[in-house]
Amino acid sequence: MADNCVSRVPVFASLSGQDQLRVEALAHPVRLKAGERAYGADDELSKLMVLHTGHLKVFRLSADGSEQLIRVLGPGDFAGETSVFTGQRPDDYATALDDCRLCVFRQEDLEGLIRKHPEIGLRLLAGVSARLTETEHRLSSLTSRDVERRLADYLLGLPGDWEDGGVASVTLPLAKKDVASLLDTTPESLSRALGSLAARGLVAIGAGRAVSITQPARLQQLVDEV
Structure with missing residues (x-):
């Protein structure tokens, strides 16, 4: 049993x-x-x-x-x-x-x-x-957040492995097209939002579906912005 x-x-x-x-x-x-x-x-x-x-x-x-x-x-x-x-x-x-x-x-x-x-x-x-x-x-x-903030909120909600320095490694559990559907956006908009977060140093895009949250406090601030 x-x-x-x-x-x-x-x-x-x-x-x-x-x-x-x-x-x-x-x-x-x-x-x-x-x-x-x-x-x-x-x-x-x-x-x-x-x-x-x-x-x-x-x-x-x-x-x-x-x-x-x-x-x-x-x-x-x-x-x-x-x-x-x-x-x-x-x-x-x-x-x-x-x-x-x-x-x-x-x-x-x-x-x-x-x-x-x-x-x-x-x-x-x-x-x-x-x-x-x-x-x-x-x-x-x-209804209240743009795609970047929706994505930031989603990433922070994923289970992750926390490393020294407050960096979290997470893995997208779905293909990007499915994550886009879940966040009510298009795959192209999702890719742009992920690229924007990476350009601002908030995340780092790894191989496959891997993402590192390099600045979790700043990412949370983005989610909480009014």
Whole structure:
């Protein structure tokens, strides 16, 4: 049981080992390769998907068919909760960014689990609330900040390795076109903003997706400017 989504993810972390085994018996394992779809807006989906390994990108399609990235899910995150709780079809899509392993729960099984273990429902609610807070922050950033400041805020929010002298090395978790979509801009505008931050000495652009935050205090000042 040491290597399954039931024992590893926060939603089920408070359960006893015996209860985790019971939950594991209800989970349907799913494997996806990079680029494969987990679900779409035209699916009859009433399932909760808990991500064990890998990453999923969740997005909507605009009227012209372009993707608008909503979020990226990593190990321990879940998707499909809206359709499970409301009974409505999803209005978004999810595809695998890399090879993924998921545990999928049918609606009726999940409802039974929550009745027996209310703490699971509370943890799901906490996760949804955290997403709402993140979404509100992003909306505020999109309406009140230019691309440079949005990018600065995004970089400061990434996990990084702090070095001597206050330098942080971060890695963009997505391709630049996806980061641009997340920040509601174009890849060209994102590249210009990143180049501008580098020209001002606030960051240094490394190989691939690597970025060094060389002046974190000044970058935060840029984010906080009114």
